[in-house]
Structures are given as structure tokens and as C-alpha cells.
Amino acid sequence: MTIDGKTAQAPRVLPSPSAEARSHLFGDRTADAYRKALALGVDAVASRVTDVRGPFTGISPDALAPEIEQVDLDRPLGDSAAALAELERLYLRDAVYFHHPRYLAHLNCPVVVPALLGEAVLSAVNSSLDTWDQSAGATLIERRLIDWTAGRIGFGLDADGIFTSGGTQSNLHALVLAREEAFARAGARSSEARQALLPRLRVLASGAAHFSVRKSAKMLGLPMEAVVSVDTTADRRMDVTALRREVDRLRAEGLTVMAVVATAGTTDFGSIDPLAAVADVCEAVGAWLHVDAAYGCGLLVSPTRRHLLEGVERADSVTVDFHKSFFQPVSSSALVVRDSRMMAHATYYADYLNPARMAERRIPNQVDKSLQTTRRFDALKLWMTLRVMGADGVGVLFDEVLDLAVAAHEMLADDPRFEVVGRSQLSTVVFRYRPSEEHAHLADDANLHAREALATSGEGMVAGTRVDGRHFLKFTLLNPRTTPGDIAYVIDLLAGHAEQFVEAATAAGAARDGV
Numbered sequence: 001m002t003i004d005g006k007t008a009q010a011p012r013v014l015p016s017p018s019a020e021a022r023s024h025l026f027g028d029r030t031a032d033a034y035r036k037a038l039a040l041g042v043d044a045v046a047s048r049v050t051d052v053r054g055p056f057t058g059i060s061p062d063a064l065a066p067e068i069e070q071v072d073l074d075r076p077l078g079d080s081a082a083a084l085a086e087l088e089r090l091y092l093r094d095a096v097y098f099h100h101p102r103y104l105a106h107l108n109c110p111v112v113v114p115a116l117l118g119e120a121v122l123s124a125v126n127s128s129l130d131t132w133d134q135s136a137g138a139t140l141i142e143r144r145l146i147d148w149t150a151g152r153i154g155f156g157l158d159a160d161g162i163f164t165s166g167g168t169q170s171n172l173h174a175l176v177l178a179r180e181e182a183f184a185r186a187g188a189r190s191s192e193a194r195q196a197l198l199p200r201l202r203v204l205a206s207g208a209a210h211f212s213v214r215k216s217a218k219m220l221g222l223p224m225e226a227v228v229s230v231d232t233t234a235d236r237r238m239d240v241t242a243l244r245r246e247v248d249r250l251r252a253e254g255l256t257v258m259a260v261v262a263t264a265g266t267t268d269f270g271s272i273d274p275l276a277a278v279a280d281v282c283e284a285v286g287a288w289l290h291v292d293a294a295y296g297c298g299l300l301v302s303p304t305r306r307h308l309l310e311g312v313e314r315a316d317s318v319t320v321d322f323h324k325s326f327f328q329p330v331s332s333s334a335l336v337v338r339d340s341r342m343m344a345h346a347t348y349y350a351d352y353l354n355p356a357r358m359a360e361r362r363i364p365n366q367v368d369k370s371l372q373t374t375r376r377f378d379a380l381k382l383w384m385t386l387r388v389m390g391a392d393g394v395g396v397l398f399d400e401v402l403d404l405a406v407a408a409h410e411m412l413a414d415d416p417r418f419e420v421v422g423r424s425q426l427s428t429v430v431f432r433y434r435p436s437e438e439h440a441h442l443a444d445d446a447n448l449h450a451r452e453a454l455a456t457s458g459e460g461m462v463a464g465t466r467v468d469g470r471h472f473l474k475f476t477l478l479n480p481r482t483t484p485g486d487i488a489y490v491i492d493l494l495a496g497h498a499e500q501f502v503e504a505a506t507a508a509g510a511a512r513d514g515v
Contacts, residue, residue: 026124034124036080037080038120040080040081040084041080041084044084044087044088044092045092048088048092048093048095049097049099052097052100053458054100054102054457054458054459054460055096055097055098055100055102055103055105055458055460055461056094056096056097056103056455056458056461057093057094057458058455058456058457058458059094064090064094067089067090068090071086071090096461098110098111098478098479099111099479099481100479101479101481101482101483101486102459102460102461102482102486102489102490103460103461103479104460104461104462104463104475104476104477104482104487104490105461105462105463105474105476106463106476107267107295107321107324107476107478108476108478109323109324109325109327109328109478109479110327110478110479110480110481111327111328111329112327112328112385112389112394114381114384114385114387114388114389115327115328115329115332115381115382115384115385116329116381117384118380118381118382118383118384118385119329119380119381121380121384122138122376122377122378122380122381125377127376127377128374128375128376129142129163129366129370129375129376129377129379130353130354130365130366130367130370130372130373130374130375131353131354131358131365131366131367132358132363132364132365135366135377138377138379138380139364139365139366140364141377141379141380141383142162142163142366142377142379143364143366144383145163145334145379145382145383146159146160146161146162146163146334146336147159148386149161149300149320149334149336150336152300152301152391153300153312153313153315153318153336154312154313155313155336155338156338158338158339158340158341159336159337159338159339159340160336160337160339160340160342160343160369161334161335161336161337161343161369162334162335162343162366162369162370163332163333163334163375163378163379164331164333164334164335164370164371164372165331165333165372166294166321166323166330166331166333167210167212167292167294167319167321167324167333168210168212168215168216169333169371169372170292170294170319170320170321170333170334170335171210171212171213171216171261171290171292171294171319172212172215172216172219172220172371173335173346173371174259174290174316174317174319174335174337175203175213175216175217175220175258175259175261175290176220176345176346176371177288177316177317177337177342177343177345177346178203178258178259178288178290178316178317179201179220179222179258179259180345181288181342181345182197182201182256182258182259182288183197185286186256197256198221198222199222199223200254200255200256201222201226201255201256201258202226202227202228202250202255202256202257202258203217203222203226203227203228203257203258203259203260203261204227204228204230204243204246204247204257204259204260204261205227205228205229205230205260205261205262205263206229206230206231206232206237206238206239206262206263206266206273207229207230207231207232208232208236208263208266208268208269208271209261209263209266209292210263210266210267210292210294213227213261213292214227226258228246228250230242230243230246232271234422235271235422235423236266236268236269236271236422237271237272237273237274238262238263238273238274238278240274240277240278240281243260243278243281244281247260247281247285247287251285257285257287258287258288259287259288259289259290260278260281260282260287260288260289260290261290261291261292262275262278262289262290262291262292262315263291263292263293264291264292264293264295264296264297264299264308264309264312265292265293265294265295265296265297265425265426266295267295267428268428268430268465268467268474269421269422269424269428269430270295270296270405270424270425270426270427270428271422271424271425272296272308272309272425272426274311275291275309275310275311275312275314275315276310276311276314277311278311279311279314279315283314288316288317289314289315289316289317290315290316290317290318290319291312291315291317291318291319292319293309293312293318293319293320294319294320294321294324294333295321295324295325295426296308296309296325296425296426297318297319297320297321297322297324297325297326298324298325298326298394298395298398299325299398300320301326301391301392301394301395301398302395302398302399302402303392303395303396303399304399305399305402308425315338316337316338316339316342317335317336317337317338317342318335318336318337319333319334319335320333320334320336321333322334322381322382324478325398325478326382326385326394326398327385327394327397328381328382328385329381331376331378332378332379332381332382343368343369344368346368346369346370346371347368347369353367353373354367354368397480400480401427401477401478401479401480401482402426402427404427404477404480404482404483404484404487405424405426405427405428405429405475405477407484407487408429408475408477408484408487409423409424409429411484411487411488411491412429412431412491415491415495416434417433417434417495418431418432418433418434418491418495419431419432419434421467421472427476427477427478428474428475428476428477429474429475429477430465430467430472430473430474431472431473431474431475432447432470432471432472432473433446433447433450433473433494433495433498435498435502439502439505439506442501442502442505442506443470443471444470444471445471445501445505446498446501446502446505447464447471447472447473447498448464448471449497449498449501450473450494450495450497450498450501451463451464451473451494453497453500453501454490454493454494454497457493459490459493460489460490460493462474462475462490462494463475463476473494475487
């Protein structure tokens, strides 16, 4: 085409905004882009994990927040490489890395590679575990894993359960079932009868139980006084004599024991309540027994310490957190019940999702059991782990961290700079720096300072807690690659930071006094 004797160029056809957006959808046309993007991401993470010199850089929220706040989310970078480069600066550089051997803080574990493979697969396929027509084989794999876990617990063929987002949701779900069973036993079918009984329901748990027990009670509409704290023995386990005394008192007051929550692995002390003895009490009064084994569930595959869970098979429900003791990525938890009929307490039918006729046709819809509707195929991570390395492989790793805790306890007990609280049945060690008698009044502040200074240095991370009103430090050991040498190194760092604090505080006090 010519205009005024000149050849005009055809206008360049730009891709439409919708075509550009569609190019980012995962599918058959973008499989190669998916491979390349995933390879970039895997390489970025692998490089960072290889290079980290400590579990944390020590960066403060005030330092990092401005960098994130200045990102204009309405102006995309255009490609995965640029986005990953930005992410390196905003996240990967300063992330807390649980795989580092001097991360000794919370109940976070390094993860096994087979589980990461499962994570990649489940994220891409994106199955939703609510109904069969959104998940197919994923539903059956999850059910098979629940059956396997129930078998490890010691439940019979009537057991059932569901994967959840974590221990808090598993505990909530268990108490929902316990509440509904309490209503059923009392014949409280009408709304009026349920409302009349609700304020009289009580849940008993030890003083060392997880905070989610109280949180769940509040969410279930129970009164503030509904959770009754049961005394513990010197080893931080539920005192069964005290439990019997509280049960008798409540019943004498005309109150209903809705549930007893026993803990198999308290967060602070790693203590395991005497499950068999607690089960005896529950059976005698017809109370629901829930065992919160979010932490201690690793004992289910331990080749040497499975006996520590003796009595768990007598529970009505059990919480297990695979993302604590099975070295799985978050989230991977489950609630398992001894009697499958109990799961019906959470069942509701919706014509657009899981109509009752589907149940009549025995279509296996997991939403019939779950508190959630849309739910990830998190079970695949555990499935891949078991199929690649086996339960014995997981159990050996868990035993290694339990052995390490024994070594750490002995190390601290022999160190005159520290005092240790009890001996954990699992992998926690609670201790604190002990100044000289002259400076004993500085102990709490010295321990708080030591923990913060260690994290700020980036050389290690430990947790903190309060014991009898005093500040203590805590190792939570879940990394089989941590060595006694790593423990000794962190102990010396903590002592150094605490000693510097005491010296500075003493000098400041002397200056104030004009000495």
C-alpha cells in the first residue's frame, strides 16, 4: 500500500491484554513456561539454602518493611526471573531457615525432599479435597493415609479422620465432636436444650496444654471458665489424682465433663501425660478423651520410643502434626477418631456440592467430614515421603533429635553457668543463664537479652518461655543435622551475651550510684 508515493508499513499487531494474561495460565500450552519458571524458582531456593551462614540475618521489621511497602503491585515486572530477583531481596535473603543446624527455636522442622516433590505436584494439579469430582484419586490417597495413621495409633477398622491445616484446627475439630457427643448423651436435641446445657460443659486439660484448647472452647461458645486447668506433677505431666479430684468436683456441682485433653508432647517441656491412666478416668465417667499429639506423633514411627505413647489407642480422637515430627512442609496435620460415626457431627449437605444422594451412592466426599470446604491435597507430601523413604526412615530421624536433646540436657546440666528445668521426654530443653548470687536480680533481663542478641547476630536462634514466673530459654530440637558441637557453640554465645548484659547493667548501676 502506498500513500503519496511512499510505502506504508502495516501496523504492528500487539497481543491483547487478555492474551497476555492467558499466557500465564498453567496448562498444555504453557507447560514449557511452567518447567522453566519452576526451574528458576528451585535454583533460587537451592542457591540460597546452600549459602546461608546462619538461621537468620537478624533484620528488624522496621528495616525490611519500607522495602516491601515501596513495591508497586499495580506495575508488574513482566517475567519470572525479575520477580525472583526482587523476591531474593524482599524474602529469601532474610528468611528464617529451619534447615540450619543452629535454628533451635520453635517446633519447625527441616523438610525432606520427597515431601517437596509432593508439594510441587499438588500445587500444580491443584486438586481440591472437598469432593470426589474435584479430586478423584487424591481422595482415596488421603483416606489411605488416615487408615495408616489410625493403625499406627492402634485404632481398629472403625477409625476415620481428616487432614487439617494444623494442630489448632485439629484440636478445634476434636472439641466440636466432643461437644456434639455431650449433647447427644444428654438428649439435648432442641436448640433450647442445647443452649441450656452449653454453659455447663467443661473441658479439662493440664496447665501445660496448648493454648488452642482455650481458644477452641471460646470459638465453641463455651464460657470463659469452661476450660479447667488440672495440676501437673513435678515432671510437667498431668496429675491423674488431681484430674480425678476435678472430675468429682465438677460432677458434684452438676456440671458436665465434655472432654479431657491429654497432651503427648507439651510445647514447652516435651512432656507426655500418663495416657493410660487418663483414659481410665475418662472411661469411668464417660468423658471424651482427646490426645493432642501434635508434637509427639513422631513416636508413632520411632523404632525405640513408641512405648511413650502407651494408652493413645484408648483415645476418642488424636491430633497429629506431620509438619512437626514427620519433617513435612506446612501444612500437614490430621485429626483421627476411633469411631468413624463421630465424623458425622461435622456433616452438612449442599445440593451444589455434596447432595445427600451422593452419600447414598457411596461417593467418597471428604467435605462430609471436614470443617473446611476447599482443601489442599496436603496428604500427598506424606504419601511421597512414605513411598520414597518409608516410615522407618522418618522414625530414625525423629529418634536422632530425641537423642540430641538428651545430649543437650547433659551439656547444660554440667555447665555451672546454667540451670536446667526437668528432662524432656521429647526434644525440648528448658534452661536459663544463672548469674552469680550478687547479680541474681538481673537473671530475667539477662536471659531476655541473650535470646534477642543471639537472633540479632544471626548466628543462632532459640525460643523463650516463662517457668514459675521467671524467664527461661528453650531449645526445640527438630533438625537431625544439628550436632552437639552446634549446641555447645550456641550455649557459649548465649552465656557471652548474658555476661555482657550483666557487666553493662552493673557498670550502669555503679555510675548512677556515683561509685
